[in-house]
Amino acid sequence: MPDALAQLADLLGPRLVTTEADRRLHGQNETWYPETLPSAVAYPETTEEVSAILKICHAKSLPVTAYGAASSLEGQHLALNGGLCLDMARMNRLLSVTPEDLLCVVQPGITRKRLNEELRATGLFFSVDPGADASLGGMAATRASGTTAVRYGTIRENILGLEVVLADGTVIRTGSHARKSATGYDLTHLMIGSEGTLGIITEMTVRLHGQPEAVAAATCRFGSVEEAVNCVILTIQSGIPMARIELLDQFMVRGFNLYSKSALPEVPHLFLEFHGSSAAVAEQMASFGEIAEEFGVSGWQTATQAEERNALWAMRHNAHYASAALGAGAGGGHVWPTDTCVPISRLAEAVTWAQEKTVEMGLTATIVGHVGDGNFHVGLSVDPEDKAVMARAESFAHALGEKALSLGGTVSGEHGIGIGKQHFMADEHGTAVATMRAIKTALDPTNILNPGKLLPPA
């Protein structure tokens, strides 16, 4: 270990940091996982450096965990067992934009907001929006999603190719600048969502979308979560190309009012966005409005100005902190965030089950979700010091995952497995876990890449 770190220090000079302050900074997370300090933090600047780092780590069996914006919610970025934290912050450039092909090439450390700022003059945008200002590398590694996935796809549909450094330092390139290909195994998608356990992403070719001619946002209210969700289900089944369709239950709205100083009526809401030509947006809104009438919609508010829309989505994006604000009275203001995704026809059943179960278990909880995909989050207010409430939160999160599986869904629509959901892997994937393990062993035989994540212990 000291030998590996000495070699890394020789390679990186002052960009290998072992101070406690920096290690502590990199050991934090947005949720309830305890502080987890890496042995050292490396700040590579080039693919060649990442390759050289991995060669050393491979030879010396030093674990390596990539680190982006630390916004992951299942502890994916935490270096366990004293490994190396590979902070990609210095590899954060937009390398090229090809507007005529609706794509750009970026380094993994760039965050989605900065990318969109840099793209503004092109009339194009990067669509994937998980709320947090995540790094693109982290988004790829965790198969991120978010509010616009219903229209533009998750990160999975928005990456054309990757440059990846494998465990032994080999650099590979996947995909191309073409829209599609039928040549060879789909290593791009194998790497997306692998949580840094199969390789370190060092470059990404990313799809962009044209800024729509017209954008309109809206909010509306429903008498119950079930009515709101049934409105969503019919909207999606009707093929209305919603750009965003987000559910907020009454507790989430209360959290928004507390955290964002809004004064929304504390009943279930949908937050919506429509993209298209002016005529198309008007038609979509009218079609949605007709469906919503069937479910007793009220309080329809539209926001066509960019400032109003931005305020609306900023409020939505602060859901995690609003959940914390709601629970601040009850404990330390920590949130245990869990997410699942179910077939859309089972969404009302899943959401109402979750609401009733949290009440039954005496948990303070919010529900918010990318419901157009069947994906929703339950934010449980917890005090990590309160063992009883933590046990109940864990019990609820487990029951929710099993409920999603029983409905034909998945234990996570976008947060991933990380540390927190490995116990579900066998339940969700059965015999395929062994297949995943065989691939992991083939690509990382000494298990240096983010060990202790995604795959359950053998």
Place this chain on the structure above:
Amino acid sequence: MPDALAQLADLLGPRLVTTEADRRLHGQNETWYPETLPSAVAYPETTEEVSAILKICHAKSLPVTAYGAASSLEGQHLALNGGLCLDMARMNRLLSVTPEDLLCVVQPGITRKRLNEELRATGLFFSVDPGADASLGGMAATRASGTTAVRYGTIRENILGLEVVLADGTVIRTGSHARKSATGYDLTHLMIGSEGTLGIITEMTVRLHGQPEAVAAATCRFGSVEEAVNCVILTIQSGIPMARIELLDQFMVRGFNLYSKSALPEVPHLFLEFHGSSAAVAEQMASFGEIAEEFGVSGWQTATQAEERNALWAMRHNAHYASAALGAGAGGGHVWPTDTCVPISRLAEAVTWAQEKTVEMGLTATIVGHVGDGNFHVGLSVDPEDKAVMARAESFAHALGEKALSLGGTVSGEHGIGIGKQHFMADEHGTAVATMRAIKTALDPTNILNPGKLLPPA
């Protein structure tokens, strides 16, 4: 070998066939590859049978090649070296439809036309349309695409999950009925496009789309291929949600006239389709029309009746046979079909290069393509007995692949690698070929699954 076949005969009874007639039937292909007879043909009826077959083949090192509708164009379905042909024709049922989730579950032997016939009453359709009436299992295995991919995605975007039998007979399930998931390695996409070399697909969960309220097809003409392609490029860049946008060069149109007895002017054409509400279709057509005017469009014909549209697309789908008809005078009426896909901004350059090169090389060739994706086909008329023309065809196909790579594209947008394009794998994928080989070895250590396909010899 005889021992393995004896065990298979015990298992399958009359559904293991070793007659020359059946072996010859399964040794044919749509293109120029020589007849290739398997040792025997198995007709499994259940996943359990496929698993039992693979256990025997695994134990006895008998190669296994899955066989669907035999419409693959790079010989993917041909059992080399006397292996077993696994004909999936008896596993061809639509197992369930869940209209409210826009999905169905099918067995791999069902063909796309039959699936759409069975779905008709639901108001939903399966969108992927490679022209041939391919089996869905074959489409998944070869990462098929086609005319509607520009709007609805390729098969890659239209599969939610798979049941797969691995080389040793283990049955795994990938994906779920939810739209997305962030849990575990993406084995669904690893299997899609693996050409039967990693597992045998025995069940598929497939996305469906709502029949659009309005559909309009149209054809129009341009003075040159370059003008037609530049019109396509600007259309895609403008974000018009084309349902289909197909280029036909003047030689392809001549082939259509010969084969389909049409009387189209023998100049470059675009064949188009628009889907949406009536208002949206009208708006899309008007927007496209404005762009097309810039490129000197003429001869605009619309087809709004289903019969007219069907006739139009039937003509397009017979492109392979129309290419053969065009070359029938020059040789045996065989076609060497090759395809590439490039970034859309490089499409005009690629297509005009291909046209000029075929003329320069004295080859009779057609160009037709799913140009909205940057994907096009060159159909070379060949006589497999004429060694000189075969050598020129091979030389052209190689040069076209290298040209596509030099433009940032791929050597195949939809036909795949199979037997015919392995020599490109290192050029396109570089060091990643070794990664693919490591995965192949991990999942199929004795190399019984479609050996001799996709990966070049070690």
